[in-house]
Amino acid sequence: MLTTFVASPARAVGRVSPGRVGAVINRNVGALRSGPSYWVVLLSGFFEPVLYLLSIGVGVGALVGDITVGGRSMSYAAFVAPAMLAVSAMTGVLAETTFNFFHKFKYAKTFEAVLATPVRPIELAVGELVWAVVRGAVYTAAFLVVMVAMGLTTPGGALAAFPASVLVGLAFGAVGMAISTLMRGWQDFDLMSVGQFALFLFSGTFSPVQDYPLVMEVLIQVTPLYHAVELVRGLCLGVVGLGSLGHAAYLAAMVVGGLWLASRRLTRMLCV
């Protein structure tokens, strides 16, 4: 009896063990291999942003011609491509950390089983996040290759944009995980996907935010995807400044805040 009382608060503090985080990731790799046709699904996940790029960037781009933003002229595809990269970094990771994460701790009771072992909630959260980001990074890397091949960015731009897209993944993954610990049921996910879709449409993805009325422009500048798009677009186009640092700082704050809230909520929900 005494040991349980001593042991449970001790689990909430202390160092994060890389080994245990690795074990959490390993479970996901195993689940991946066992799922039917899962790799086909993974592969098609990469095509989604490419299809958007071809349809809106190239197809609609042919109707648009060149676009001038902040005094620089570029093809519409070159304007849209970095935004699609940021969006794909966001959606891939969010799908893993919200939908799948919620399913695992609410229904599959996977986490209950994991936390009955020496693995601690923070390690579980970090493990799940790293897994989601690694998956997302594979998509974004492939997308960057496509962009370079289509002449939408330089190899140097792509190299610079890759770590930024990983940061975007971490930021949305951490916040997504925190959100899914607050979800009451699947109906909340409908709300979230509406919000996600609104971000996708209005974060300077398809047209510059400067076009919007001032109130909307300011409102958009508070939301996260705007910062992700601006950071990635600046790096792809080779326009980097103090603003880029600001965007990066915003995303870093999301990582820290999201992780903190997620592991706190998980501890409270699962270690009682």
Added chain:
Amino acid sequence: MTAGTLHPTLAVLNRQLTLYRRLWQASIFSSFVLPVLFLISIGIGVGRYVGSVEGVDYLSWIVPGVLASTAFQIALGESTYAVLGDFKYVRAYHAMRATPVRPVDMVCGHLLYLVLRAEAAVLAFLVVVVFFGGLHSPWSLATPVVCGLLIAATAAPVTAFAARIDHDSYFSLLFRLVMIPSTLFAGVFFPVEQLPAVVRPLAYASPMWHGVEMCRAATLGRATAWPLAVHVGYLLVWAVGGVALAVLAFRRRLED
């Protein structure tokens, strides 16, 4: 034994509507708010840079596309998890199987429900579009009929597919290989003539393109790309063939 006063197909529709009473608030976003947001972002936001397409402003040009794609997505989306779930987890179709309801009633009741549900979204969208000045012809009133046909042509074969598979990961494939490419390349956002000649037949093969083409002809008051009978006939083939396949699939799955 009271004589049957309600046709079994309508009894199946009755179940779907009873369920829908609990879902409509959530679905109002996906079936109505999202298309309007899409219209604002692409139609107005990007439209500013596009200027005009085929002689009309870009917003007016994509309105019929977004309209048809709304109907298409509801039809496709609602015939996947819902159908598989009613076989695999809820076993609602097994419950119906023990009553005088026949597989053909199950399929038709489901399709009838989808038509009603998607038409509600179509009508709401049309009303909003009037305020955007996106309709240019009284023929616009024919778009709900076109959408009804498109819904049947899409939902019926997808229902057959959902009744055949055993794992929902196939739906991700369906969404990514059929739904998203159809939405993006079948004439919703830019004319299919812009596509490379090699892939153009894929767009023509998609029921979506025929729906978009007819809706666009209606809202802009012009002729369709191909003879109207071809477009209608093509969608009818998908609808009737889909129903036949779905009834077969239901019968087989309920036999086990």
Added chain:
Amino acid sequence: MADQPLIFARDLVKRFGDFTAVDGIDLEVAPGEAFGFLGPNGAGKSSTMRMIGCVSVPTSGELRILGMDPVRDGTAIRARLGVCPQLDNLDPDLTVRENLTTYARYFGLSRSESHRRADELLEFVRLSDRAKGKVEPLSGGMKRRLTIARALVNEPDLVLLDEPTTGLDPQARHLLWERLFRLKQRGTTLVLTTHYMDEAEQLCDRLVVMDGGKIIAEGSPRSLIETYSTAEVVELRFPDGLDFNADYAAKLAGVGERIDPLPDRVLVYADDGDAALAEVHRRGLTPSTVLVRRSTLEDVFLQLTGRTLVD
């Protein structure tokens, strides 16, 4: 018409590929009867039930339900059947009451009639206070009662119950039996499958024992026990019995009518259990536990197949 059996089967066969689930059975169920299929999992009970429910097409043989052909008149037959499946298939997104009203509409009942029957049946299965609630929070026993209520919504001539109490706790089972017994008293014809002997003894006027797709015995519970077993059974457990029950059985030869060594115990079949036990002690055997009891259907089954029923 009155004498016509509700279910009539001759040489009924159901095959799935190479596997023969039902291997040529003959059946007759009369109106007002409570008829049971007893047997272990895989005996062919559920396959038979599905053919009777007109959900599965017989491979060969003759089958008539309510005097009609299940293949040709499936819809007309199903209109007069009530089916309680082995797996609950209640609609989790509908309320308890809506589950009944929606189902009633499948039979073509009017809205007002379906509401009237729903309320009446909720009363009957004692779920009136849960009418407006969801299905999910109901206990297993409540869900099963709701499924039975649903099966009664069309006032069926014949009710099919596939393992009605499997997975329920003892209280829930007894409540369910009580409700089914009441149904039986009203004259409703019940056909049920079970692998519980006590359930068959409680509910069935007549039953068949199935094994390997065949009917291996038929009769009332009492007559089956009388035919295939003795009035009493003595159960003996020996401290080292796990390995030596066969040896003990040899030493018990001649005690009672028959000796059956099981892996964990030795059964002695005798019409007078106490006399048999006295003989056991007289032979100097010292079992660690002794139980003298009445014969049950389990003993019938053991005698017929040489194995225990639940495996």
